[in-house]
Amino acid sequence: MSSTLIINAKVVNEGEVRETDVRIKGQRIEQIAPNLSVLPNEQVIDAQGAYLMPGMIDDQVHFREPGLTHKARLRLSP
Structure with missing residues (x-):
């Protein structure tokens, strides 16, 4: 199972x-x-200065009324 270690992130969790x-496994x-500590064969991402919000979802997509799928599609101009 792949493992990733994100270091130096500003983690937003439980109001702090x-x-x-x-560390993420799978x-x-x-x-x-x-x-x-870095584990053997672990991918490391340095997130210095970046915010990390574990478990965030895009409520504009995931909480739409059923049947409004056309609103989630990308429309390209000719």
């Missing part, structure tokens, strides 16, 4: 913002803590 690291968050 704190600089910490986030498609799930496994650990949120400062100064996590």
